Amino acid sequence: MSDSPTLPELIDMQIRTTGPMSVATYMGLSLTHPHKGYYKGADPLGAKGDFITAPEISQMFGELLGFFFVNLWQQMSQPKEFTLLELGPGRGTLMADMLRVACRAEGFRDALDLRLFETNPSLMAEQNARLEAYDPKWIDGFDKVGPGPLLVVANEFFDALPIRQFVRTDQGWHERMVGLIDDKRAFGLSPTPLPASAMPDAVAHAPPNSIYEVAFAGSEVMARLAGTISTQGGAILAIDYGYATTQTGETLQGVRRHAYADVLESPGDTDLSAHVDFDALGIAAKKAGLAVQPLVSQGQFLDRLGLGDRAKALALANPASAGDIAAARKRLTAPDQMGELFKAFCAASPGLVPPAFSA
Ligand SMILES: C[S@@+](CC[C@H](N)C(=O)[O-])C[C@H]1O[C@@H](n2cnc3c(N)ncnc32)[C@H](O)[C@@H]1O
Numbered sequence: 163m164s165d166s167p168t169l170p171e172l173i174d175m176q177i178r179t180t181g182p183m184s185v186a187t188y189m190g191l192s193l194t195h196p197h198k199g200y201y202k203g204a205d206p207l208g209a210k211g212d213f214i215t216a217p218e219i220s221q222m223f224g225e226l227l228g229f230f231f232v233n234l235w236q237q238m239s240q241p242k243e244f245t246l247l248e249l250g251p252g253r254g255t256l257m258a259d260m261l262r263v264a265c266r267a268e269g270f271r272d273a274l275d276l277r278l279f280e281t282n283p284s285l286m287a288e289q290n291a292r293l294e295a296y297d298p299k300w301i302d303g304f305d306k307v308g309p310g311p312l313l314v315v316a317n318e319f320f321d322a323l324p325i326r327q328f329v330r331t332d333q334g335w336h337e338r339m340v341g342l343i344d345d346k347r348a349f350g351l352s353p354t355p356l357p358a359s360a361m362p363d364a365v366a367h368a369p370p371n372s373i374y375e376v377a378f379a380g381s382e383v384m385a386r387l388a389g390t391i392s393t394q395g396g397a398i399l400a401i402d403y404g405y406a407t408t409q410t411g412e413t414l415q416g417v418r419r420h421a422y423a424d425v426l427e428s429p430g431d432t433d434l435s436a437h438v439d440f441d442a443l444g445i446a447a448k449k450a451g452l453a454v455q456p457l458v459s460q461g462q463f464l465d466r467l468g469l470g471d472r473a474k475a476l477a478l479a480n481p482a483s484a485g486d487i488a489a490a491r492k493r494l495t496a497p498d499q500m501g502e503l504f505k506a507f508c509a510a511s512p513g514l515v516p517p518a519f520s521a
Pocket residue numbers: 193194201207215216217218249250251252253256279280281282285316317318319322323
């Protein structure tokens with residue numbers, strides 16, 4: 163048995179030693195502490211894990227994304243060498259489904275340099291098992307991609323990056339902190355307020371008690387990748403839950419075993435995530451010189467890519483699974499399920515016309 167402190171004990175020790183920590187620091191430690199973070203442990207996906215994602219619901223999700231990327235590669239005149247990078251590839255299911263379809267396009271597989279950005283060793287092993295045939299390479303920095311065009315895909319990656327929270331009071335905007343009250347973790351406010359001028363215009367004059375969340379880490383990732391794409395050509399597709407315009411409202415949530423869980427109670431054992439501010443991602447991509455497509459809902463995106471036809475063909479080939487296929491289609495696209503909450507974001511080299519982003 164190991165006597166090393168647990169992650170909750172480590173976090174509490176840090177607070178006792180250096181004082182309250184920002185929500186971003188708390189979230190970063192909870193999710194990616196090198197030994198004890200949530201994303202360093204067992205596979206969190208699927209029925210036995212904490213949550214399920216679109217590619218795990220149906221192979222159709224990845225297959226349609228495969229068509230999407232083949233289309234972009236063809237628009238770029240089928241470069242002989244290009245990088246396909248996935249951020250947070252989970253079990254490798256999305257990429258396996260994408261490549262099964264995409265590699266039918268002549269020349270695609272020979273030109274492909276597959277890169278994966280992943281923090282979880284258990285998931286890396288699963289990715290390797292599913293994608294070994296494509297010779298994937300894991301990268302730990304975005305400067306480690308080849309010189310050719312760069313195509314990036316990210317499903318439910320940006321929501322897992324740390325956010326900072328700011329709360330409006332009569333004095334200004336105070337950063338929300340995690341501290342200890344009677345030895346129990348609790349939220350509090352930093353004593354020094356920031357002026358309204360430090361906040362984006364869309365939220366600066368929100369009423370007292372409003373909460374503004376900002377994901378500097380997400381914008382940084384987008385800026386880095388968009389910078390590379392803007393010089394080498396390519397595009398980034400990010401699908402996630404989130405909102406179209408920067409706004410106030412608390413979205414930080416904890417999930418454990420498919421149920422909402424207290425954010426502060428069990429760090430390292432709870433998935434923490436926040437809705438993605440697509441406006442902020444768009445600003446970062448645009449600044450780097452990319453053309454940002456109008457945001458579309460996941461339902462619209464998949465329907466426009468031909469989900470209906472794909473579901474029919476799949477059901478015809480597997481009549482015994484027709485009911486499951488129809489249920490999966492509904493789950494991915496119905497407005498009261500994943501169809502509206504999840505959105506597809508794309509930023510691309512000017513001139514490229516990413517499929518399904520305009521009617
Ligand atoms: C919610 S899961 C989504 C998995 C997969 N994209 C899917 O749709 O099934 C988030 C993924 O991002 C990875 N991840 C989370 N934070 C990360 C980080 N800071 N750096 C690299 N990977 C990260 C997780 O390990 C996991 O693979």
